Amino acid sequence: MIALRNVVKSLGKGSQRRDLLEEANFVFSEERMGLAVGTGEEAELVLDLLCGIQKPEFGTIWRDGRPSWPIGRVGHYRADLTGKATLHFLASIYQFDFRKCEDLLFGLVDIGKYYNKAMIEWPRNLILEFSYATALMPNFEIYMVEGSMNTVNESFNEDFDAMFEHRIRGKQLIYYSTSERFLMKYVHKTACLLDGHFYLFEEVADALTAIALSKSYIEQTLPTDKPKPERDDIIDM
Amino acid sequence: MVRANFYSYLVDKVRALPVPSASARGALYRSLLKGLEAFVERNRNNAEIEDASGLVSQLSDAMELIEREFDKAIFTDGKRMPDWVKTTEPRTPEDALADLENMPEPALPPEADTHLGFPALMKELTDGDRIVRSLPVDLSILRDGPPPPTPVEMLAILSTRARVCGAILRRYIHTSAGTEKLGYVWTLLEPIIQITIVVGMYWILGYPIIFGMPAIPFTIIGISAWLMMRMIMFRLGHGLGREAVLCAIPVVRPLDIMIAKAIFYGLMYTAVMLLALQVTELFNTNKFEIQNLPLFMGYWFIFWIFSIGFGLCYAKFIHSYPWIERISLFMLRAVYFLSGALFVSEQLPTGIREWILWIPTVHGIQLMRSAFFWEYESTDASPTYFLVGTMLVLTFGIMCERTLYRDGVHA
Numbered sequence: 001m002i003a004l005r006n007v008v009k010s011l012g013k014g015s016q017r018r019d020l021l022e023e024a025n026f027v028f029s030e031e032r033m034g035l036a037v038g039t040g041e042e043a044e045l046v047l048d049l050l051c052g053i054q055k056p057e058f059g060t061i062w063r064d065g066r067p068s069w070p071i072g073r074v075g076h077y078r079a080d081l082t083g084k085a086t087l088h089f090l091a092s093i094y095q096f097d098f099r100k101c102e103d104l105l106f107g108l109v110d111i112g113k114y115y116n117k118a119m120i121e122w123p124r125n126l127i128l129e130f131s132y133a134t135a136l137m138p139n140f141e142i143y144m145v146e147g148s149m150n151t152v153n154e155s156f157n158e159d160f161d162a163m164f165e166h167r168i169r170g171k172q173l174i175y176y177s178t179s180e181r182f183l184m185k186y187v188h189k190t191a192c193l194l195d196g197h198f199y200l201f202e203e204v205a206d207a208l209t210a211i212a213l214s215k216s217y218i219e220q221t222l223p224t225d226k227p228k229p230e231r232d233d234i235i236d237m
Numbered sequence: 238m239v240r241a242n243f244y245s246y247l248v249d250k251v252r253a254l255p256v257p258s259a260s261a262r263g264a265l266y267r268s269l270l271k272g273l274e275a276f277v278e279r280n281r282n283n284a285e286i287e288d289a290s291g292l293v294s295q296l297s298d299a300m301e302l303i304e305r306e307f308d309k310a311i312f313t314d315g316k317r318m319p320d321w322v323k324t325t326e327p328r329t330p331e332d333a334l335a336d337l338e339n340m341p342e343p344a345l346p347p348e349a350d351t352h353l354g355f356p357a358l359m360k361e362l363t364d365g366d367r368i369v370r371s372l373p374v375d376l377s378i379l380r381d382g383p384p385p386p387t388p389v390e391m392l393a394i395l396s397t398r399a400r401v402c403g404a405i406l407r408r409y410i411h412t413s414a415g416t417e418k419l420g421y422v423w424t425l426l427e428p429i430i431q432i433t434i435v436v437g438m439y440w441i442l443g444y445p446i447i448f449g450m451p452a453i454p455f456t457i458i459g460i461s462a463w464l465m466m467r468m469i470m471f472r473l474g475h476g477l478g479r480e481a482v483l484c485a486i487p488v489v490r491p492l493d494i495m496i497a498k499a500i501f502y503g504l505m506y507t508a509v510m511l512l513a514l515q516v517t518e519l520f521n522t523n524k525f526e527i528q529n530l531p532l533f534m535g536y537w538f539i540f541w542i543f544s545i546g547f548g549l550c551y552a553k554f555i556h557s558y559p560w561i562e563r564i565s566l567f568m569l570r571a572v573y574f575l576s577g578a579l580f581v582s583e584q585l586p587t588g589i590r591e592w593i594l595w596i597p598t599v600h601g602i603q604l605m606r607s608a609f610f611w612e613y614e615s616t617d618a619s620p621t622y623f624l625v626g627t628m629l630v631l632t633f634g635i636m637c638e639r640t641l642y643r644d645g646v647h648a
Binding site: 003005058075076 | 255256258315316317358359360362364367369370371372373374375376378379382383400401403404407408411412479482483484485486487488489642643645
């Protein structure tokens with residue numbers, strides 16, 4: 001469960017800054033919930049807030065379990081470190097058995113000679129497979145997913161899907177994707193961020209429709225200049 | 238007396254702010270007051286508006302009224318700002334006073350089907366013929382807020398933080414050394430060279446004794462402490478660098494990375510200082526005996542804490558005022574000569590000594606030397622001043638770090 005109480009968070013800098021969450025109150029209580037957010041940038045910030053990478057400017061967010069990192073992101077893998085060093089680091093901070101996880105990794109990913117090489121030399125798809133495989137290792141209570149959870153390697157996808165399905169049994173899953181197909185694969189009810197607040201929709205399609213309608217609404221109404229203040233009664237300084 | 242409707246003017250100004258945060262409002266108020274004071278000053282001799290000085294107090298009253306409204310919104314209504322900020326309706330001081338007087342009734346006892354203070358928002362959108370409607374959400378859990386952590390949970394949090402710092406430290410040691418085994422030697426060689434250069438200058442100049450203490454160990458202690466502080470300050474001040482990517486893992490906090498870096502440089506300079514002292518003991522004709530090694534290491538540890546606090550403050554300063562970064566290298570060279578690394582205050586004339594003793598590092602380094610050498614007992618350095626100074630700098634540093642964390646500044 002993730003609860004948000006009076007949460008305020010803004011996005012952008014300087015004059016481009018705008019409120020993404022405006023005193024938002026919401027409870028992510030369903031076991032499997034989708035997340036529908038207008039743009040990728042907004043979704044990234046919302047996921048950062050939900051898993052605790054960023055703090056809200058105002059209000060409180062609390063979780064009743066350990067959240068995962070947004071699965072599907074590869075930004076935290078440092079290019080000059082080897083796969084072994086990265087796995088060792090994750091094993092240290094999440095206290096999982098390094099040897100067992102190494103076996104799991106070798107079983108799932110055809111990593112071969114790359115394991116002891118710096119990740120900068122790895123093919124892009126291998127980094128993605130490695131990132132998905134490492135997400136199976138720590139015992140999270142809340143899993144956050146960003147993107148499609150799919151690679152070009154079909155056999156990896158099948159194995160990973162089966163293991164991930166087993167891993168999230170009895171745990172909470174919050175899944176952000178813009179694709180209805182991927183969302184429907186894992187979730188039914190979907191939280192939708194509209195005008196700074198979260199709303200819960202029964203169906204994935206309804207949430208995505210709401211987002212689309214909201215976008216078109218914004219496109220129709222922008223740009224909106226704020227009315228200039230009346231200055232007749234103000235002394236000229 | 239001239240009267241102006243400052244309240245409505247301020248309301249419009251606050252509405253026009255991109256984000257009406259406390260700091261933005263403060264900046265707005267300051268600029269308005271400055272402008273008004275300049276206006277009053279310009280028209281001091283103008284007979285028509287000779288009583289314009291009252292305007293400043295009117296503007297202050299309007300500001301106070303708006304701040305009272307913000308306080309009410311935050312502390313009574315649990316909101317970030319009053320509702321009028323997001324509307325365009327005209328507003329008068331009378332409206333504000335009426336709102337402040339009509340404080341809401343205390344909350345009723347919770348009922349099963351209400352969300353006390355948290356309206357269950359519903360949305361209904363029309364997509365052609367289809368109506369898309371959101372579901373109600375049970376927000377009753379928000380009423381009580383998060384449960385306070387139990388002592389066991391607090392211990393678990395501390396243990397997690399220690400584990401994460403340890404893991405980052407191990408990783409940082411490997412990445413600092415690079416891919417080659419020789420990298421570890423280079424990591425230590427750099428501070429050794431830095432210390433050798435300064436100590437070598439004393440040796441060349443031929444100063445065997447400084448204020449009764451052997452010159453070379455005297456210098457090693459001062460220079461090592463100073464270099465440790467400088468290095469920690471720069472490493473913490475210039476953000477997380479390449480380690481910033483780790484912040485994408487929820488269990489890793491920016492402060493963990495900073496502490497790990499500070500431990501790394503603390504250990505490195507401690508090792509180099511002890512090594513340099515050992516080498517001096519072996520090859521120098523001026524033999525020395527350590528008076529109280531545990532006390533010396535205790536002061537060294539407090540000095541390390543002081544360096545962390547200073548580094549955290551420095552990070553905030555150069556983020557808020559980037560020009561500080563440009564002058565900091567030059568400033569540090571000046572501060573280096575005043576830091577106590579190269580002298581003890583007892584060597585200085587009384588007039589200068591009074592000023593120098595305001596600097597906490599002078600106390601720290603003198604206390605270290607006092608604990609280290611039999612030949613020297615500091616009469617100026619105060620352990621209380623050094624400890625209190627360290628605690629104040631650390632507290633302020635942590636506050637600075639929190640503000641950067643809240644703003645999402647990692648790199």
